[in-house]
Amino acid sequence: MKLAIYIAFKNLLGAGLRTWINVLVLSFSFVAIIWIKGIMLGWDHQAKSQLIEWEIGHGQYWHTNYDPNDSFTWDDSHASPSDTLINAIREGRYAAIFVAQGVIYPEGRMVPVCLKGINTTQQVLKLPTSFLIREENIQSSAIPVMMGAYMANACQLKEGDQFLVRWRDMDGVFDAREMELVKVFATPVPTVDAGQIWLDCSRLQNMMGLNNEITLLSIPSYESNELLFSNEFQFKSIEFLLSDIEKMVQMKSKGQSVFYLVLLVLAMLAIFDTQVLSVFKRRREIGTYIALGYTRSEVVRLFTIEGGVYALLASALALVYGYPFLLWQYRNGFKMPVDVAEFGIAGSNHIYPLFSLALILGTFLLIAFTTLLVSYLPARKIAALNPAETLKGRLS
Amino acid sequence: MPETIIQVDNLIKQFPVGKGFFTALDNICLRIESGEFAGLIGPSGSGKTTLLNILGSLDSPSSGEALVLNKSIGKLGAKEAADLRKEAIGFIFQTYNLLPVHTVYENVEFPLLLLKRTKKERNLQVEEALEWVGLQSKRNSRPNELSGGESQRVAIARAMVKRPKLVLADEPTANLDAKNSFHVLDTMKELNERLGVTFLFATHDDKVIQYLRRIIELNDGQIARDYTPEKNIQS
Ligand SMILES: Nc1ncnc2c1ncn2[C@@H]1O[C@H](COP(=O)(O)OP(=O)(O)O)[C@@H](O)[C@H]1O
Ligand SMILES: [Mg+2]
Numbered sequence: 001m002k003l004a005i006y007i008a009f010k011n012l013l014g015a016g017l018r019t020w021i022n023v024l025v026l027s028f029s030f031v032a033i034i035w036i037k038g039i040m041l042g043w044d045h046q047a048k049s050q051l052i053e054w055e056i057g058h059g060q061y062w063h064t065n066y067d068p069n070d071s072f073t074w075d076d077s078h079a080s081p082s083d084t085l086i087n088a089i090r091e092g093r094y095a096a097i098f099v100a101q102g103v104i105y106p107e108g109r110m111v112p113v114c115l116k117g118i119n120t121t122q123q124v125l126k127l128p129t130s131f132l133i134r135e136e137n138i139q140s141s142a143i144p145v146m147m148g149a150y151m152a153n154a155c156q157l158k159e160g161d162q163f164l165v166r167w168r169d170m171d172g173v174f175d176a177r178e179m180e181l182v183k184v185f186a187t188p189v190p191t192v193d194a195g196q197i198w199l200d201c202s203r204l205q206n207m208m209g210l211n212n213e214i215t216l217l218s219i220p221s222y223e224s225n226e227l228l229f230s231n232e233f234q235f236k237s238i239e240f241l242l243s244d245i246e247k248m249v250q251m252k253s254k255g256q257s258v259f260y261l262v263l264l265v266l267a268m269l270a271i272f273d274t275q276v277l278s279v280f281k282r283r284r285e286i287g288t289y290i291a292l293g294y295t296r297s298e299v300v301r302l303f304t305i306e307g308g309v310y311a312l313l314a315s316a317l318a319l320v321y322g323y324p325f326l327l328w329q330y331r332n333g334f335k336m337p338v339d340v341a342e343f344g345i346a347g348s349n350h351i352y353p354l355f356s357l358a359l360i361l362g363t364f365l366l367i368a369f370t371t372l373l374v375s376y377l378p379a380r381k382i383a384a385l386n387p388a389e390t391l392k393g394r395l396s
Numbered sequence: 397m398p399e400t401i402i403q404v405d406n407l408i409k410q411f412p413v414g415k416g417f418f419t420a421l422d423n424i425c426l427r428i429e430s431g432e433f434a435g436l437i438g439p440s441g442s443g444k445t446t447l448l449n450i451l452g453s454l455d456s457p458s459s460g461e462a463l464v465l466n467k468s469i470g471k472l473g474a475k476e477a478a479d480l481r482k483e484a485i486g487f488i489f490q491t492y493n494l495l496p497v498h499t500v501y502e503n504v505e506f507p508l509l510l511l512k513r514t515k516k517e518r519n520l521q522v523e524e525a526l527e528w529v530g531l532q533s534k535r536n537s538r539p540n541e542l543s544g545g546e547s548q549r550v551a552i553a554r555a556m557v558k559r560p561k562l563v564l565a566d567e568p569t570a571n572l573d574a575k576n577s578f579h580v581l582d583t584m585k586e587l588n589e590r591l592g593v594t595f596l597f598a599t600h601d602d603k604v605i606q607y608l609r610r611i612i613e614l615n616d617g618q619i620a621r622d623y624t625p626e627k628n629i630q631s
Pocket of ligand 2: 444445446566
């Protein structure tokens with residue numbers, strides 16, 4: 001074995017430039033696979049943590065009738081929490097949200113919206129709800145509201161603009177008021193931005209004529225989900241609330257598999273050149289090894305080890321330039337060339353890739369395995385020939 | 397008393413061709429003693445290479461017996477056959493078959509690596525073998541930097557370095573001009589005389605034939621004549 005490794009090294013180093021070009025290509029695939037996968041992991045992680053920070057908290061309680069995707073359920077999905085809970089909400093320990101339908105008329109256009117009342121004191125979500133607190137000295141009958149930058153842009157509204165809102169209260173009666181956009185916030189999470197108008201929860205409750213009632217509640221930490229609610233509310237775990245994005249990520253990773261395939265094929269071409277084509281090119285060399293005292297299986301082993309040495313050299317080279325490159329990416333992140341918000345996926349355009357040991361080892365094993373395989377298979381094929389045949393040497 | 401190196405009895409070799417068989421060697425009987433400098437001669441297709449390959453344990457007989465150093469070729473396992481080649485047989489080919497990415501030194505060293513000789517032993521023996529063929533100055537060259545004659549002399553050094561009992565040389569001069577052919581043949585003859593190594597050639601080259609001390613003529617897979625030439629280069 002030691003001798004075979006020695007000879008394999010000799011053979012590769014002896015082949016000179018050709019070996020190094022192949023090692024370079026292989027190492028490139030190695031780094032690129034880790035890099036792309038790292039960006040996807042980072043994106044996934046970032047999207048989830050942003051969703052947690054902006055929308056979910058550490059889980060939510062939903063009114064049993066509430067379906068975020070079906071606005072017809074919203075009229076019937078609210079209830080009053082217990083008195084202790086009401087106090088806790090007032091103190092800002094939970095983010096309580098009342099969800100209702102409405103229509104706004106910016107610049108005379110009609111835009112159906114989701115009105116979300118939230119307690120302005122909340123400390124659970126990253127939403128800048130303190131902007132919704134109307135300062136005492138301001139004399140204005142307009143309701144202070146805020147929205148995300150995407151929504152503001154879509155409605156062509158800026159801070160300070162006023163517009164009309166129409167909604168139906170709990171008795172089904174239409175009502176209308178002026179709203180004033182007091183804050184446009186930037187968020188990487190589209191679900192708190194597009195189509196959403198945020199206002200003080202107690203104001204929305206007033207507008208609807210439903211004091212203290214809420215639709216859902218975000219909790220700040222895992223411990224607080226022990227919290228007793230009336231049975232009108234159901235707990236939704238983070239896992240459940242992230243399942244949509246999870247599905248999206250999985251679909252995305254299917255798309256990426258094509259990427260891997262391309263990279264792997266590229267890597268394998270490098271090995272293919274030396275190992276598979278060598279079925280023909282090195283045929284006589286194989287016969288020579290046999291004449292000098294190798295068995296067929298020892299020749300197969302030698303060629304397989306050559307493949308392994310390739311993977312090793314490529315990994316070493318990948319370490320030389322891949323380590324600083326990936327470290328730099330890890331620290332400084334990667335600016336996506338496209339606007340991810342257009343995909344409706346949470347996450348900013350600046351992604352900090354994540355590189356786990358499992359990812360690096362997994363990629364190494366993948367490359368090493370494929371390399372060994374494309375070295376083993378053709379060598380086995382030639383060695384199966386009669387050694388006298390391989391020595392005929394018409395092909396040189 | 398000379399030792400029997402090769403003992404062949406009623407050897408038949410058939411190759412499958414289409415639905416039938418082609419008989420490449422037909423009932424060969426042959427005995428070669430240690431120290432011989434013998435050659436299989438005959439026209440192309442007469443079975444010289446086939447016989448040499450069997451004697452070199454690269455192929456096996458269809459029937460009959462081929463004993464090489466008292467080992468029955470047909471009964472050897474892959475590992476035993478490889479060991480026989482590794483320890484006792486040196487090959488010289490028409491196409492030299494040097495390992496292309498190795499230097500001259502490394503090519504000659506290779507059989508000793510397989511025999512697990514120490515570095516010191518290897519160094520001594522490789523230098524000695526390079527001296528036999530007069531190529532010490534080329535020890536760091538690659539095969540593609542050598543002429544045909546030099547390549548074949550490296551191949552001889554590689555075949556001889558482990559001092560095998562038997563050297564099998566298949567058309568060793570076919571790719572060489574007259575001057576290089578004679579140089580190579582002189583080298584082999586000298587090694588045969590000095591070290592007592594047995595040589596068996598396969599050739600149809602007159603230059604080789606005039607060096608042989610025994611001529612085994614093959615025709616259509618059969619031995620047509622087996623004789624000692626009157627006029628030999630050494631006489
Ligand atoms: N693997 C094989 N399959 C079929 N026929 C073969 C094979 N090897 C050799 N032969 C045939 O056997 C005969 C002898 O071949 P060979 O020993 O190479 O002759 P020589 O070396 O004397 O020129 C030839 O007719 C050749 O075509
Ligand atoms: Mg021949």
